[in-house]
Amino acid sequence: MKKDNKNFDEQIVPLRDKIDSIDAKILSLLAQRQEQVEKVVALKKTHSIPVYHPAREENLISKLRLQSQNNGLDPDFMEDLYRVILRQSRVEQTQKMEHKGVKPNAKVLIIGGAGQMGNLFAGLFTKSGYKVRILTEHDWDEARNLCRNIDLALVCVPIERTGKVIEKITPFLPPTALLADLTSVKKEPVSKMLASHGGPVLGVHPLFGPTLTCLDKQIIVVTPGRDETACQWFTEQLGLWGAVIVTSTPEEHDEIMEIVQALRHFATFCFGEFLCQRQTKLARTLEFSSPIYRLELGMVGRLFAQDSALYAQIIFATKERRALLKEFILSLGRHVEMLETNDTQLFIDKFNHVAQWFGPFSGQAMRESTFLINKLIERF
Amino acid sequence: MKKDNKNFDEQIVPLRDKIDSIDAKILSLLAQRQEQVEKVVALKKTHSIPVYHPAREENLISKLRLQSQNNGLDPDFMEDLYRVILRQSRVEQTQKMEHKGVKPNAKVLIIGGAGQMGNLFAGLFTKSGYKVRILTEHDWDEARNLCRNIDLALVCVPIERTGKVIEKITPFLPPTALLADLTSVKKEPVSKMLASHGGPVLGVHPLFGPTLTCLDKQIIVVTPGRDETACQWFTEQLGLWGAVIVTSTPEEHDEIMEIVQALRHFATFCFGEFLCQRQTKLARTLEFSSPIYRLELGMVGRLFAQDSALYAQIIFATKERRALLKEFILSLGRHVEMLETNDTQLFIDKFNHVAQWFGPFSGQAMRESTFLINKLIERF
Numbered sequence: 231m232k233k234d235n236k237n238f239d240e241q242i243v244p245l246r247d248k249i250d251s252i253d254a255k256i257l258s259l260l261a262q263r264q265e266q267v268e269k270v271v272a273l274k275k276t277h278s279i280p281v282y283h284p285a286r287e288e289n290l291i292s293k294l295r296l297q298s299q300n301n302g303l304d305p306d307f308m309e310d311l312y313r314v315i316l317r318q319s320r321v322e323q324t325q326k327m328e329h330k331g332v333k334p335n336a337k338v339l340i341i342g343g344a345g346q347m348g349n350l351f352a353g354l355f356t357k358s359g360y361k362v363r364i365l366t367e368h369d370w371d372e373a374r375n376l377c378r379n380i381d382l383a384l385v386c387v388p389i390e391r392t393g394k395v396i397e398k399i400t401p402f403l404p405p406t407a408l409l410a411d412l413t414s415v416k417k418e419p420v421s422k423m424l425a426s427h428g429g430p431v432l433g434v435h436p437l438f439g440p441t442l443t444c445l446d447k448q449i450i451v452v453t454p455g456r457d458e459t460a461c462q463w464f465t466e467q468l469g470l471w472g473a474v475i476v477t478s479t480p481e482e483h484d485e486i487m488e489i490v491q492a493l494r495h496f497a498t499f500c501f502g503e504f505l506c507q508r509q510t511k512l513a514r515t516l517e518f519s520s521p522i523y524r525l526e527l528g529m530v531g532r533l534f535a536q537d538s539a540l541y542a543q544i545i546f547a548t549k550e551r552r553a554l555l556k557e558f559i560l561s562l563g564r565h566v567e568m569l570e571t572n573d574t575q576l577f578i579d580k581f582n583h584v585a586q587w588f589g590p591f592s593g594q595a596m597r598e599s600t601f602l603i604n605k606l607i608e609r610f
Numbered sequence: 611m612k613k614d615n616k617n618f619d620e621q622i623v624p625l626r627d628k629i630d631s632i633d634a635k636i637l638s639l640l641a642q643r644q645e646q647v648e649k650v651v652a653l654k655k656t657h658s659i660p661v662y663h664p665a666r667e668e669n670l671i672s673k674l675r676l677q678s679q680n681n682g683l684d685p686d687f688m689e690d691l692y693r694v695i696l697r698q699s700r701v702e703q704t705q706k707m708e709h710k711g712v713k714p715n716a717k718v719l720i721i722g723g724a725g726q727m728g729n730l731f732a733g734l735f736t737k738s739g740y741k742v743r744i745l746t747e748h749d750w751d752e753a754r755n756l757c758r759n760i761d762l763a764l765v766c767v768p769i770e771r772t773g774k775v776i777e778k779i780t781p782f783l784p785p786t787a788l789l790a791d792l793t794s795v796k797k798e799p800v801s802k803m804l805a806s807h808g809g810p811v812l813g814v815h816p817l818f819g820p821t822l823t824c825l826d827k828q829i830i831v832v833t834p835g836r837d838e839t840a841c842q843w844f845t846e847q848l849g850l851w852g853a854v855i856v857t858s859t860p861e862e863h864d865e866i867m868e869i870v871q872a873l874r875h876f877a878t879f880c881f882g883e884f885l886c887q888r889q890t891k892l893a894r895t896l897e898f899s900s901p902i903y904r905l906e907l908g909m910v911g912r913l914f915a916q917d918s919a920l921y922a923q924i925i926f927a928t929k930e931r932r933a934l935l936k937e938f939i940l941s942l943g944r945h946v947e948m949l950e951t952n953d954t955q956l957f958i959d960k961f962n963h964v965a966q967w968f969g970p971f972s973g974q975a976m977r978e979s980t981f982l983i984n985k986l987i988e989r990f
Contacts, residue, residue: 238657245650246666252643253674256636257688261681263632270625277618286626294633301641307698308637314694317984318687437900451898476897486898489890494881494906501877503960504941506967510869513971517856518831518866520817522909525982526874529906531975534968538961542954552949559942559949561884566939569932574922580883581918587886588914591893595911602905602982604697 260315264322271323275330287316317446324446324472332467334359336381341365341399346440347412348386354445354471370398377402382464384434385411385419389543392419400426408461410434414491415547416453416480424455431455432464433480435487436473439536446472453480484548491544492551493558495533499541502530521603640695644702651703655710667696697826704826704852712850713843714739716761721745721779726820727792728766734825734851750778757782762844764814765791765799769923772799780806788841790814794871795927796833796860804835811835812844813860815867816853819916826852833860864928871924872931873938875913879921882910901983 273279294312295305338355342348343364355362363376377383383403387395392413400423403409410432411419420433433453442448450473452465469475478486505512516524533541546552568576585592653659674692675685718735722728723744735742743756757763763783767775772793780803783789790812791799800813813833822828830853832845849855858866885892896904913921926932948956965972 238653238659241653242650245646245653249643249646249650250670250673252639252646253670253692254677256639256643257674257677257681257683259632259636259639260688260691261683263629263636264683266625266629266632270622270629273618273621273625279618290630290633293630294637297634297637301637303637303641303644304698307694308640310694310698311640311691312633314687314690318684318690437898449898449900478898482894483898486891486895489885490895490899490903493884494903497877497881498906499957499961499964500942500945501874502964502968504873504938505869506964507941509967511866512968514862515866515869516971518817518829518858518863519870520829522912523870523874525979526878526909528975528979528982529902529909531968531972532902532979534961534965535972535976538958538965541961542957546949546952546954546957549952552952556946556949558884559946561887562880562939562942565880566936569926569936569939572926572929572932574926577879577922577925578918581879581914581921584879584882584886585914585918588882588892588911591896592911592915595908596915599905599908599912602908 263315264319267319267322274323278330290316321444321446324444329357329359330470331358331360332470333381333463335361336463337361337363337379338382338384339363339365339376339380341383341385341395342367342387345386345388347436348384350440350442351384351386351412358467358471365399373399374402377404377407379404380407382408382410385409385413389413389415389547393422396422396426403427403429405429406460408432408464410461410464412436414487414544416451416478416483418548420453420455420480430457430460432461433483434468435483444472448473449476450474451476451478451483453478453483484550488548488551488554492547493554495541496545496555497558498530498533499545502534505530522599525599525603643695644699647699647702654703658710670696701824701826704824709737709739710850711738711740712847713761715741716843717741717743717759718762718764719743719745719756719760721763721765721775722747722767725766725768727816728764730820730822731764731766731792738847738851745779753779754782757784757787759784760787762788762790765789765793769793769795769927773802776802776806783807783809785809786840788812788844790841790844792816794867794924796831796858796863798928800833800835800860810837810840812841813863814848815863824852827854828852829854829856831856831858831863833858833863864930868928868931868934872927873934875921876925876935877938878910878913879925882914885910902979905979905983 291309291312294308298305298308338360340348340352340355340362343352343362344366348364352362352364363380365373365376369376377399380403383399385392385395385399392411396409396411396419400409406429407427408430409423409427411423412434413419414435416433416435420431423431423433432455435451435453437449437451438445445468450468452461452468452475454461454477465475512527516527519527545555567573568580588595671689671692674688678685678688718740720728720732720735720742723732723742724746728744732742732744743760745753745756749756757779760783763779765772765775765779772791776789776791776799780789786809787807788810789803789807791803792814793799794815796813796815800811803811803813812835815831815833817829817831818825825848830848832841832848832855834841834857845855892907896907899907925935947953948960968975
């Protein structure tokens, strides 16, 4: 047996060396590829052409899938691999493109620029050649000066202070300045901005946290308030930074966010709170976990890694939200009897009804999450 | 502007051609890499050496990270890429290795072999050189014959029939045959097997659905019943098929599964049911969705893409489970007052308490889920 293992070691070393040398060649080709991509970026920059070119990407993937079959490689594997390569290439292109300003030298005032989100946007604007001024809560004496000749005033303060800050800043704004906010509710701030300021108004809600370094494919909802034409350059700039822009009304936005933010986070909070209450043995539980559970528990853990005050803000933001969450709790109460009577048939009926309502989304969700589960298995 | 675009097209075509030719070279190197990996597999097979070699993988990754820095490539990107390549290589190796039988020619009876899970295991055993016999519900007249000289009887029937099937099959079993089941609860089936059969007994719970084609890194919990030595070959075989084996007692297993399966699925069911009740506009909601919400909603949709009867079984399996779920609903009820009184401070206190309890897991969950969110952005 020992001799056998020695034999194995002797035979495997040259094979591994060969694999290592192939890997070195792949690496050098990837570096060459990156060089070419950089040239493409430079060209796109000169011609102000957007980074993301879906048709070119899909084309490239189809071609590679075909070629891999001819080379005895699994096309799904090849696609996986090139999605990683293309994303990297897109991120690099975006990082280089984001310097491009739609309205360079325009003056931007970030109100709450010392906060994380204000800071993120201050950085983006600065890189793109804008003149950025910051107003923190200690600078109100300077407000008149800071507002002089500005093109955009961007309100980035916590929800509960947004209304007051809007009222406080508007007397100093030039009448043609664009007034926008980044709050995660839109009805109140937008109507407050419209009431206080006579110029262009735009509600903006970036659907991501302030820790991002790149807006690539991140969603930003904009809810136009007044004079869309005058707001155009700002929306375009967000797009050039890589974000996907979704346009909505403040009402629709808030209604959807009740679900997307308040309800989902609250449900996750309740789940985590129950696990804690029962003192569940997390570590052992994870050893027993299928990747899907690991992923779901990860979503719960993720929430609690973040700022409690921020989530309190999001969840308790409006009385509509709080009413919705109460309704949710009551809807759960209606399942108690089904559990007490062990009525599996009722469960099956309810389940099938919901499944029908979800329709084709379920199948898609299954595919997407299976893809992710494989990624999780790959990595951890 | 038009002339400008023409100019751009002329300049970009040669760059894209160059990128395409680099991609073709990478593809051919990947095919060469696969050839070498196949030789490694053949060698491992001869020497009965397991496929997964964590140290070699981590070694390779570290080396590549270093090399990428020297080549101006992002090490994280390189790691991402090679995780995909290594997984593919592992899957291929596993698929080739799984033919290897620990106890080839042993006789295996799959009870419920017409079901999906029975079918999956019948296929795995057959490929590994075992003599597989199938007993479906129509074959009970043949039971005595089918059980003659078998080495393993594997019960793969739905939970509610497991007990009866165990009682029915044991009179026909050779006294030395290993009796095992694949049910997702373990206390009842294992004690039933121990009571009915005097030979080796093993409880087995594969934590995955029957649609898998490869057990690579999938978790299987085993709960030893009697004569672990005589069960050894079966556990080893599961490992050789690529699964990760976790050993537990039936009691611990069931307690953890109350959380991992029943509670999590039930919470997901409740969330989906509420969305359906409110007739939420799913499609528009998704347009407004940050990747994390898309992922979370995907988890919900995923549940409803699956078999309602299966989930009814899992959720209602035992009275302990139903009691736990009732307790969960009641725990949510305790949050109503906090919502009614808009008590954000209480929310923050509860949140921080849970966050502390989650401890380092939160940070890890944050990293893992961020990784997955990036994958999701990459792909969809």
